[in-house]
Amino acid sequence: MENSIKTAVITGISSGIGLALTKKLLAEHYTVIGTTRSGRLLDFDHPRLHIVPLEATDEQSRTQAAARIRSLTDSLDLFINNAGTAPDVFTMEPTHAAFTQTLDTNVTGVVFLTELLLPHVRPGGQILFVSSNMGLPRNAAPNGPGYRLSKAAINMYAAMLATRLADQHVRVTPLHPGWVQTKLGGDQAPTTPEQAATGIYQAVVSAPETGQFYNVALSGVESF
C-alpha cells in the first residue's frame, strides 16, 4: 500500500456521505479502504483508495471483508461505520421485511464487523458510528420504527464500546451527520454530502471525549 500518514476504513462508500467522506479523507492524505456491496466504485478512483466488497447483512461477507482489510493494513487510525439503510423511515407501523432489513444492516452488520476489526484499531485511534439523532429517545416520533430502534441500539453499542476500549485509548464517537441530500436523506435535505463530510471530519480532529454523541449540525457534542 502506498505510504500515507493515516489509514481509514469507511463502510458504504458507493454514494452519499460515505463517498463524500472518502474524498475528504483522501484530500486529508489518508489511505482509505472503502467498502461497497459490488466491490467496485464507478466514476471515482484514487491511488490511495482500496475497495473491498461487503454485504453487511451477510456473515461470510463480513468475515471476508475483515480478512481483506487486515491484508491491507494491521493498524487502523480511523474506522467509520457509515453503511446504513432506512426503508421504513416514512411509515409508522413496523413491517417485518423492512424491520429485519434495517436491524440486520444497521445493527447486526455494524456490531459484528466492528468486533472483527476492533483488534486492528491502533491505540489512539477512533471508531465513528454514523448514527442519527432519530435514535435519541428525546426525539421519539411515530415514524421509522426500525430505523429509530436501529440507531438507538447503535448509540448504546457505541457508549458500551467507549467504556470497553477506554484502557486501550481508542475513542468511540456515535454521531448525527445532519439531514443530508443522499439517496437515504432525499432531495429536500439542507446539507450536501460534502458539508456533512467536512462536519464529520471535525468529529475526528476536534477529539471529542470518548462515548459522547457528536452532532454535526451543532458542530459539537450533545447529551444522549
Ligand SMILES: NC(=O)c1ccc[n+]([C@@H]2O[C@H](COP(=O)([O-])OP(=O)(O)OC[C@H]3O[C@@H](n4cnc5c(N)ncnc54)[C@H](OP(=O)(O)O)[C@@H]3O)[C@@H](O)[C@H]2O)c1
Ligand atoms: N442522509 C441523512 O439525512 C442521514 C441522517 C442521519 C443519518 N444518516 C446515516 O448516514 C449513513 C449513510 O447514509 P447516506 O445518507 O449517505 O445514504 P446512501 O447514499 O443511501 O448511502 C448508504 C450506503 O450504505 C450502503 N449500504 C446499505 N445497505 C447495505 C448493506 N446491507 N451492506 C452494505 N452496504 C450497505 C449503501 O450501499 P448501496 O449503494 O449498495 O445501497 C450506500 O453505500 C447511514 O448510516 C444513515 O443512516 C443519514
